[in-house]
Amino acid sequence: MADPEVATKSPESDALEDIPVAESTTIPNTVDSPSASAAAPAPALCDNCTSDRPTPAGQKPTGEIIKLNDIDVYVSKPADYPHTPSKLLLLLTGGTGLHSVNNQIQADRFAQDGGFVVVMPDLFEGDPAPNPTTAPVSEERSATDADTGSAAPTSSFLDIFRTKAAETAKSFLIDMWLARHTEDKIMPILEKVLDGVRDEFADAVAYGDGIYAAGYCIGGRYVLLLAREQTQAPRKASISERLGGITLPWAHKPAAPASAPTGLGGSEGNSQSGDDLEANRQNKVSGPWIKAGAIAHATLVSKDDFKGLKAPISMVSVEHDPVFPDEVRMAGEDYMSKNNVEHEVQVYPGVPHGFAVVGEYEETHIKEAQAAAFEQMLKWLVEH
Numbered sequence: 001m002a003d004p005e006v007a008t009k010s011p012e013s014d015a016l017e018d019i020p021v022a023e024s025t026t027i028p029n030t031v032d033s034p035s036a037s038a039a040a041p042a043p044a045l046c047d048n049c050t051s052d053r054p055t056p057a058g059q060k061p062t063g064e065i066i067k068l069n070d071i072d073v074y075v076s077k078p079a080d081y082p083h084t085p086s087k088l089l090l091l092l093t094g095g096t097g098l099h100s101v102n103n104q105i106q107a108d109r110f111a112q113d114g115g116f117v118v119v120m121p122d123l124f125e126g127d128p129a130p131n132p133t134t135a136p137v138s139e140e141r142s143a144t145d146a147d148t149g150s151a152a153p154t155s156s157f158l159d160i161f162r163t164k165a166a167e168t169a170k171s172f173l174i175d176m177w178l179a180r181h182t183e184d185k186i187m188p189i190l191e192k193v194l195d196g197v198r199d200e201f202a203d204a205v206a207y208g209d210g211i212y213a214a215g216y217c218i219g220g221r222y223v224l225l226l227a228r229e230q231t232q233a234p235r236k237a238s239i240s241e242r243l244g245g246i247t248l249p250w251a252h253k254p255a256a257p258a259s260a261p262t263g264l265g266g267s268e269g270n271s272q273s274g275d276d277l278e279a280n281r282q283n284k285v286s287g288p289w290i291k292a293g294a295i296a297h298a299t300l301v302s303k304d305d306f307k308g309l310k311a312p313i314s315m316v317s318v319e320h321d322p323v324f325p326d327e328v329r330m331a332g333e334d335y336m337s338k339n340n341v342e343h344e345v346q347v348y349p350g351v352p353h354g355f356a357v358v359g360e361y362e363e364t365h366i367k368e369a370q371a372a373a374f375e376q377m378l379k380w381l382v383e384h
Helices: 011-017 034-039 101-114 157-180 183-200 202-207 218-226 274-280 326-338 364-383
Strands: 063-066 069-074 086-091 115-123 140-146 151-153 211-216 293-297 313-318 345-349
Touching: 011 034, 034 069, 063 183, 069 101, 069 183, 086 101, 086 183, 086 202, 086 218, 101 115, 101 364, 115 183, 183 202, 183 218, 211 218, 211 364, 218 293, 313 326, 313 364, 326 345, 345 364
Parallel strands: 086 115, 086 211, 211 293, 293 313, 313 345
Antiparallel strands: 063 069, 069 115, 140 151
């Protein structure tokens, strides 16, 4: 949010109009956008966003953690790479982060089954989402009525208080964690990773004619942001730029003319008119930064996150998901349809949020849905 106007300006500054000047930001973030903040849902993560299911028996990671442009990343490669060409896939995780064994196995599956070089960055800088254990409710004690033989619960008020206190503490820790890992912190990490993969795995980026991305939970939202075309926000011209070429009554000599910003195509002795210069300073369009994306049960997504979407998107969604509400999902579908964005959406009923991430479930229908979701995402990425 811009700082409020204060009465500290000199009188002559009232005559100076703010001139927009394009700023060379690679990936604009929307954290301070009024429209984005107004439409954003309340911060909320479920337990499946912050904790892992049991790791499948007999499976363990096969990749490695390296530094890429000063960011820790988990890298998994196909067995025959680089002898056989591969595409580059950016895998963005939920709150369990880089060191989750299940997330690492997920990366390995995309490498082994899809033939991708997979780069999974540490979005949270070694600070995964907290997963404190909720204090267990004391076992319900029963007292048997001597006359009737009926059982009457005698759970104490203290037990209920402890449970509520633990739930409140957990919610507070999650909110504090979300405050530490906002869009303006994560987008620069992604920018560094994108620059790094273009250098380290230039062959894979070139072979795929771009970078692909898959995201789960929180990572799903960032796939959407990378798939958008955005207008680069202008910055206010500096005082020296605004005064360029103006003779001030209190000055001994005219201020030196300001040089044309890079990219305006100006030359020494620029003869462009004021209108031309102003037109050249208009907002620049950037993105999308990925060729295609696939997301599963995204979290913290607002309707505005779909605006500007350009890259093809596959969405795995949970029916009646409180963390990714049907209203937001349907608004996204509507936007993509109206704006001719290639997409597919599959809604899975009877499964929990987070079901698509590697992890064991006892229920057969969840296991089947998990396998189907992976096949959906993999097929989409391979075919694009």
